[in-house]
Amino acid sequence: MMEQKKRIYLDYAASTPMDERVIQIMLPYFAQIFGNSSSVHFGGQAAEAAIEQARKTIAGLINADPEEIIFTSGGTESDNLAIKGVAFARRRDKGCNHLLISPVEHPAVLQSARQLSEVFGFEIEYLPVDSFGRVDPSEVAVRLRPDTALVSVIYGNNEIGTINDIASIGNLCRAKGIPFHTDAVQAAAHLPIDVVRESIDLLSIGSHKFYGPKGVGVLYVRKGIHILPMITGGAHENNLRAGTHNTPYIVGLAEAFRLTQTELAQRSACMTLIRDMLIKGVLEKVSGAHLTGHPSERLPNHASFVFEGVDGNTLLMMLDVAGFACSSGSACKSGTPKPSEVLLAIGLSPGLALGSLRVTLGVDTSEEDIQSFLGVLPSLVEKCRSLC
């Protein structure tokens, strides 16, 4: 087998290891409390009770009501259900055909909107973003139309870490009665969320970004917002998302989210320090390096860069061989990289966009990890340049 050197994981925005406390709380729901939550019998009731408790926990953490929480298979499904569910309902009810989204959305939002446009004839309008990937709320205000079906703006950007002014955009949409969705899959792991204060109508969460299990997520849908279900069947989730509940995962999601949100302040403070040390170190030690995304209005665990004259995938492979797991905006395992749409949208050239690197921290990341990362990165960047 391969030499077992210490591997340092710096890709927490892609996924996180599960919290041991979460694993423990899930275990009884695999083989003991395994009943179908829809069943009449006592075993079903026990599962149902656990799910409803999870729903309450999550609702409480984002200032929502439990009946506004829909369990899904993850962030991508939540985004799909929000975008398509609202678009189809608003077309049916009000004849709305206009989708207003940012160009720096996660593909789960972007491709859902594109399918609505290409197959179902909706009109997509892209909001302008600044060079940090931020949406100016006033740009939303001037684009809202009576036939706007939905506005969707990402909360914390997965590729470049930038945080949007969600409350201001939410307020504007609320004033016009237009449903506002935000993809908070990254943000929910790091920021306090209050759907009332921020006037959010729909919000997507995925559990494996905050040390919970993969394959489970939440869509918050404010009371009064109509959506068409995308998965039809039984009467689960208020008739909005059919399919037998994945009880252990739902329980795990709730516990992971509770732990994350209660430990948020201390986690963030610690990660922000290490992140800023990392950003400073990279910009100082590596020539031709640029930070992507906003320098301060960014997720506390998120650092992202582009390097001149570097192929990002090559750099990722070299970092991996050197023992560091990172990511890039053009992540590609097939050997045919394309520049990231997000990086193009913030005005980078395609060549520069191919030289991207994303380094995301987690609760286990130490200062020493970052020091040793900074120890190898400059020479690896130079090696990449020598291959170009």
Added chain:
Amino acid sequence: MNSLPLVAVAMSGGVDSSVAAALLLEQGYPLVGLMLRLWSEPGCEDNNRCCTPDAVAQARQVAAILGIPFYVIDSRDVFYSRIVGMFLEGHRVGITPNPCLACNQFIRWGFLLEYAKAMGASYLATGHYARLQKTSDGKIELLRGIDLEKDQSYVLSRLNQEQLSQTFLPLGNLEKKQVRAYASNIRLPVAERKDSQDLCFLGGANYRDFLKRHAPDLLQPGPILSSQGERLGTHEGLAFFTIGQRRGLGISSGKPLFVLEKDVSRNALIVGGGEELGRKELIAGQMNWISGMAPGKVFRGQVKIRYKARSVNATIFLIDHQKTRIKFDVALRDITPGQVAVIYNEDMVIGSGIIETSREAYI
């Protein structure tokens, strides 16, 4: 603590490179698996024999079974400019280049080796059936694989000492059936692509159609002449014919006619009967001597003029370090300019050169 150097294994997903990796792992080497994403004609990406999505998935699965990291490396640009470019250029000057040998020389043991070294690897390993042997004075000898049926020393004959000294060929001492047995023993998938003579980047297309699409300037009609200079017909372009070709000449004659020669200066295709086809001599240039130098001014050896051809006894006359005249004991029917002539001394590769011309022996 592992003190052995990191080895990069070129993986195809096939049984040979998979077993090569497994054998090195067994010897304790830390490994990374690499696969080149080569250039394909747009729209034919899925048919590129060397790196189809299936092959990538298979290699990825093997790497997972072995527990080694695996990466696909984008080499489309360098492959297109060096290999496809050379293929088109060669046809422009009337020769039939061998892209596979050039790919080994410039891409696998060029681009990929440099890439592997930048990653921290000290060696490149492949699943070729050929052997490397170190002499007492530190030179590396290239030998045929033990399994003569599978021997692939021909395709490695353009490599130099520097390249060979950074190469591992773990299968050279094995027979194919041993490799298969080893694979099934350790539960590696033993699937294999069909051995194809087609070039990977043609993606299943006919090479003549490929040339028409990518080098339409090669459509240069000219005369078809008999060896006596009699005009027999018209050809659509010399590049679309190969030496020894019989079909597709578009002329009717009492006896079967074969392409004898391509006369680039007159843009003429010279044809004749089968009895005119044999040539006993060739001139080869761009000689690559495996040891770094030729063994003598005149020496005997066995020469292969194609990958799948038999070795034929011949006398090799050194014209200079870069050029040889090779005189075969018997006439050969399909000596093709642009292809590679590889000189052996029994099992050992002495050197190789690009065939420039063939002619009747006059000595």
